[in-house]
Amino acid sequence: MSTADLLAFQRETEALAQIAGRLGWDRETMMPRGAAAHRAEEIGALEGVLHARRTDPRIAAWLDAAVPADAAQAAQLRHIRRDYARHSRIPARLAQELARLTSLAQGIWAEARARDDVAHFLPTLHQVVALKREEAAALADGSNTGLYDALLDDYEPGASADWIAGVFGRMRPRLVALRERVLAAPAPEPLRGEYPAEQQMRIARDLATAFGYDWTRGRLDLAVHPFSSGSGNDVRITTRVNEADPFNCFYSTIHEVGHAAYEQNVDQAFLFTPLGRGVSMGVHESQSRSYENQLGRSRAFTGWLFRRMQAEGCALNLTSPEAFYRAVNRVQPGFIRTEADEVHYNLHIMLRFDLERALIAGDLAVADLEAAWNDRFLQDFGVMVDRPSHGMLQDVHWSVGLFGYFPTYSLGNIYAGCLMKALRADLPGLDADLARGDTSAATGWMRDRLQRFGALREPRATVAHACGFDPDEGPLLDYLDAKFADLYRL
Amino acid sequence: MSTADLLAFQRETEALAQIAGRLGWDRETMMPRGAAAHRAEEIGALEGVLHARRTDPRIAAWLDAAVPADAAQAAQLRHIRRDYARHSRIPARLAQELARLTSLAQGIWAEARARDDVAHFLPTLHQVVALKREEAAALADGSNTGLYDALLDDYEPGASADWIAGVFGRMRPRLVALRERVLAAPAPEPLRGEYPAEQQMRIARDLATAFGYDWTRGRLDLAVHPFSSGSGNDVRITTRVNEADPFNCFYSTIHEVGHAAYEQNVDQAFLFTPLGRGVSMGVHESQSRSYENQLGRSRAFTGWLFRRMQAEGCALNLTSPEAFYRAVNRVQPGFIRTEADEVHYNLHIMLRFDLERALIAGDLAVADLEAAWNDRFLQDFGVMVDRPSHGMLQDVHWSVGLFGYFPTYSLGNIYAGCLMKALRADLPGLDADLARGDTSAATGWMRDRLQRFGALREPRATVAHACGFDPDEGPLLDYLDAKFADLYRL
Numbered sequence: 001m002s003t004a005d006l007l008a009f010q011r012e013t014e015a016l017a018q019i020a021g022r023l024g025w026d027r028e029t030m031m032p033r034g035a036a037a038h039r040a041e042e043i044g045a046l047e048g049v050l051h052a053r054r055t056d057p058r059i060a061a062w063l064d065a066a067v068p069a070d071a072a073q074a075a076q077l078r079h080i081r082r083d084y085a086r087h088s089r090i091p092a093r094l095a096q097e098l099a100r101l102t103s104l105a106q107g108i109w110a111e112a113r114a115r116d117d118v119a120h121f122l123p124t125l126h127q128v129v130a131l132k133r134e135e136a137a138a139l140a141d142g143s144n145t146g147l148y149d150a151l152l153d154d155y156e157p158g159a160s161a162d163w164i165a166g167v168f169g170r171m172r173p174r175l176v177a178l179r180e181r182v183l184a185a186p187a188p189e190p191l192r193g194e195y196p197a198e199q200q201m202r203i204a205r206d207l208a209t210a211f212g213y214d215w216t217r218g219r220l221d222l223a224v225h226p227f228s229s230g231s232g233n234d235v236r237i238t239t240r241v242n243e244a245d246p247f248n249c250f251y252s253t254i255h256e257v258g259h260a261a262y263e264q265n266v267d268q269a270f271l272f273t274p275l276g277r278g279v280s281m282g283v284h285e286s287q288s289r290s291y292e293n294q295l296g297r298s299r300a301f302t303g304w305l306f307r308r309m310q311a312e313g314c315a316l317n318l319t320s321p322e323a324f325y326r327a328v329n330r331v332q333p334g335f336i337r338t339e340a341d342e343v344h345y346n347l348h349i350m351l352r353f354d355l356e357r358a359l360i361a362g363d364l365a366v367a368d369l370e371a372a373w374n375d376r377f378l379q380d381f382g383v384m385v386d387r388p389s390h391g392m393l394q395d396v397h398w399s400v401g402l403f404g405y406f407p408t409y410s411l412g413n414i415y416a417g418c419l420m421k422a423l424r425a426d427l428p429g430l431d432a433d434l435a436r437g438d439t440s441a442a443t444g445w446m447r448d449r450l451q452r453f454g455a456l457r458e459p460r461a462t463v464a465h466a467c468g469f470d471p472d473e474g475p476l477l478d479y480l481d482a483k484f485a486d487l488y489r490l
Numbered sequence: 491m492s493t494a495d496l497l498a499f500q501r502e503t504e505a506l507a508q509i510a511g512r513l514g515w516d517r518e519t520m521m522p523r524g525a526a527a528h529r530a531e532e533i534g535a536l537e538g539v540l541h542a543r544r545t546d547p548r549i550a551a552w553l554d555a556a557v558p559a560d561a562a563q564a565a566q567l568r569h570i571r572r573d574y575a576r577h578s579r580i581p582a583r584l585a586q587e588l589a590r591l592t593s594l595a596q597g598i599w600a601e602a603r604a605r606d607d608v609a610h611f612l613p614t615l616h617q618v619v620a621l622k623r624e625e626a627a628a629l630a631d632g633s634n635t636g637l638y639d640a641l642l643d644d645y646e647p648g649a650s651a652d653w654i655a656g657v658f659g660r661m662r663p664r665l666v667a668l669r670e671r672v673l674a675a676p677a678p679e680p681l682r683g684e685y686p687a688e689q690q691m692r693i694a695r696d697l698a699t700a701f702g703y704d705w706t707r708g709r710l711d712l713a714v715h716p717f718s719s720g721s722g723n724d725v726r727i728t729t730r731v732n733e734a735d736p737f738n739c740f741y742s743t744i745h746e747v748g749h750a751a752y753e754q755n756v757d758q759a760f761l762f763t764p765l766g767r768g769v770s771m772g773v774h775e776s777q778s779r780s781y782e783n784q785l786g787r788s789r790a791f792t793g794w795l796f797r798r799m800q801a802e803g804c805a806l807n808l809t810s811p812e813a814f815y816r817a818v819n820r821v822q823p824g825f826i827r828t829e830a831d832e833v834h835y836n837l838h839i840m841l842r843f844d845l846e847r848a849l850i851a852g853d854l855a856v857a858d859l860e861a862a863w864n865d866r867f868l869q870d871f872g873v874m875v876d877r878p879s880h881g882m883l884q885d886v887h888w889s890v891g892l893f894g895y896f897p898t899y900s901l902g903n904i905y906a907g908c909l910m911k912a913l914r915a916d917l918p919g920l921d922a923d924l925a926r927g928d929t930s931a932a933t934g935w936m937r938d939r940l941q942r943f944g945a946l947r948e949p950r951a952t953v954a955h956a957c958g959f960d961p962d963e964g965p966l967l968d969y970l971d972a973k974f975a976d977l978y979r980l
Contacts, residue, residue: 011531011535012535012538015532015535015536016532019536023509026512030520030709032723032726034704034706034707035723038724038761042509044505045505045506046505046506048502049502049506216522216523219520219522233524233525234521234524236522271528272531
């Protein structure tokens with residue numbers, strides 16, 4: 001019964017969890033389509049092993065006797081204690097019911113979305129919400145946190161719904177005002193044309209390299225929904241190709257490189273410990289978003305990308321770097337969150353946050369969700385949702401029980417705003433670098449100030465340590481106002 | 491404590507073992523090179539879980555109380571009983587030492603081979619042999635089998651060294667006589683030219699399809715050493731490309747399709763049970779070898795391949811199907827087993843079998859191995875080994891502790907000879923089919939007579955059931971004599 005035993009046990013659990021992640025990558029990129037049921041059985045067996053380890057009663061005894069040797073070990077023990085408490089609070093029956101229901105619910109949601117048939121999904125969503133409320137109650141047991149906070153804690157430890165609601169409440173009017181001013185201005189010309197897949201992939205590889213992706217410890221493949229997968233020395237990214245829209249491929253790639261850089265750059269001494277990966281969804285998203293938006297969609301960097309596309313022989317309809325910059329950053333109202341520009345994106349998130357918080361609190365019935373969604377969309381976006389697949393059926397999250405996940409996307413943007421404010425203050429030559437396609441000073445700053453620490457500190461403390469100030473929404477809003485006022489000549 | 495509990499436990503173990511296989515595939519095909527140590531830690535954790543499950547003392551109690559419901563369950567219990575006995579007999583300390591030593595030894599062997607430096611490898615090989623003898627003694631404990639038989643049993647249950655020695659003893663003089671007659675005859679013209687990788691891969695895909703590979707439950711990738719991986723509904727194959735030697739790519743592909751077909755065609759009811767995969771290395775090799783050689787290198791099928799290469803626009807130096815057939819089957823003395831033709835291949839195996847049997851028995855010292863190898867090679871092949879990498883350092887097997895594995899390659903050839911004799915008797919139209927590139931009758935025969943049964947029967951019984959007679963070396967030798975006498979006009 002020593003701390004070393006506990007840490008060795010944890011290390012094996014981390015390694016097994018990495019394997020589960022690798023199987024997920026394989027399923028989305030390489031797995032033959034006829035292997036789905038086969039793979040589900042494999043993953044079920046591995047999840048069974050992981051669950052048994054995560055709730056192993058020896059952990060409690062080890063924790064009671066544990067004495068950390070240093071600050072890093074103390075942080076590890078904090079993670080282990082927290083995870084053990086969370087896993088132990090959920091009854092095995094509930095965990096099984098949730099696993100069974102959500103795997104079923106995802107298929108039903110996909111059918112409902114394809115058929116634009118809300119009624120087909122509602123009974124299942126009702127069951128999912130009921131089980132997630134039960135899970136939240138079990139997790140919140142003995143603490144003063146509310147149900148939603150208990151779920152949020154899985155993705156963004158330390159955040160609270162009240163804090164997020166305050167931040168979002170201050171952001172929403174400014175974003176609505178900005179979108180109205182932008183949309184009243186003349187729209188830039190969009191990119192048009194056909195861009196062959198091989199051409200896009202060559203440029204995507206160059207973009208990954210430009211943003212510091214370490215190819216000796218990763219690879220790039222295609223997937224329907226781009227993602228990054230793995231930690232430490234095996235971090236793989238994916239992108240997608242639409243021949244009419246190369247920006248989708250390019251900015252998906254840069255986004256995933258941001259996630260991957262966080263994982264690749266964690267201190268090697270932390271690997272296979274609870275510190276050896278990104279600390280939260282929000283901080284992770286701060287990396288992907290700042291790489292994609294603040295760096296990748298900057299005037300300076302798009303100038304380099306414009307010339308890179310010209311050098312590749314792309315037949316561009318846009319003839320100047322400035323026109324290209326404006327096309328990359330074109331603001332367009334739209335129903336779909338994943339296609340939203342920087343101005344609209346957070347409004348999509350706020351809508352989901354308010355609705356899912358009300359669902360979990362019991363203040364909104366599943367039966368009333370569609371009406372609530374459509375009302376709110378009309379308020380914030382000025383248009384009526386024309387079909388459920390453009391409204392409440394568009395995202396997979398709720399079907400698989402991801403309540404409390406959505407706000408982390410906007411937290412990522414907020415953190416990215418803070419990080420870039422601090423980074424720009426430290427790197428006055430940033431735009432000159434980016435104009436040459438050189439991100440090394442910026443990505444090096446992120447690595448040294450944030451990425452290498454992994455999950456050593458709590459999420460907000462991680463960002464605060466990097467920035468030198470406590471994060472809030474101000475820098476993001478200032479950045480958006482300045483960028484789009486300039487770009488749209490407001 | 492019910493049979494159902496045991497089978498459910500076993501099913502999860504099988505699923506976890508499949509995952510280990512998938513990680514092995516990934517390592518050889520997809521893994522970034524910087525991830526090797528990372529992956530080793532993941533695999534170590536998974537192997538730890540598997541070892542704990544395979545030696546779980548509950549298995550003994552479950553087995554004591556087990557009552558099979560039918561013949562298939564009885565066969566499953568037989569496998570579980572045998573595997574549990576084997577795993578339990580090896581002390582944990584020995585298993586760990588073997589794992590540590592062999593992973594180290596493989597690297598040392600690779601260095602020694604690259605430098606042609608036997609002395610660099612001998613101390614390590616000495617340790618491996620000592621530990622394998624210790625393992626064999628532990629495995630043989632309480633039984634009458636010899637040390638070598640105890641090791642052989644891992645790869646070919648039910649086979650004995652004495653039986654193999656008898657078979658090999660009868661084969662060797664006939665093979666030596668055949669090679670001498672063949673080499674005295676005029677040699678056919680070899681294939682020459684350059685065949686671009688994409689061209690080879692298009693044909694390789696067609697070959698896999700022609701041999702019944704199910705692409706919905708598999709995929710083809712490149713690897714340094716071609717292999718097949720996985721069971722049931724996710725069976726992946728690999729091949730390699732040498733632009734000067736397309737036959738390497740083509741026949742590696744067909745060979746791996748033979749292995750894959752055995753796994754893909756096992757009765758779906760057997761999946762995730764001990765019956766749900768090939769029963770032994772020898773029976774597995776009977777499938778890969780009969781697909782590759784007896785079917786794929788037949789005059790009829792090479793005629794189809796000749797026209798397929800012409801249709802692809804290959805610039806062939808051979809102008810007739812008969813010249814192409816003779817080039818495919820060209821007999822050439824050579825030092826390297828993996829490059830050997832059908833006439834020489836088994837002579838390579840017999841040499842290794844006799845030497846490794848003597849090593850394990852303690853009749854041959856590791857220090858004397860090189861001289862013994864070179865003497866024997868001169869006897870059987872008529873040439874002196876010119877360097878160790880062409881001799882005793884050529885194969886990885888001994889470095890990783892695979893003693894008892896080599897003879898299964900020749901058992902595969904022997905079984906393939908028997909299977910093809912029975913298959914030809916049942917399918918008088920075989921050559922007409924193969925000349926059209928249609929293997930469906932032949933591969934269907936293999937599926938119905940052998941592959942679908944998986945590991946239901948013991949290895950030799952599996953082959954005997956398919957053939958209708960007890961397997962021996964006769965049909966293989968008759969096939970080789972007839973084929974090469976005709977081909978070389980002896």
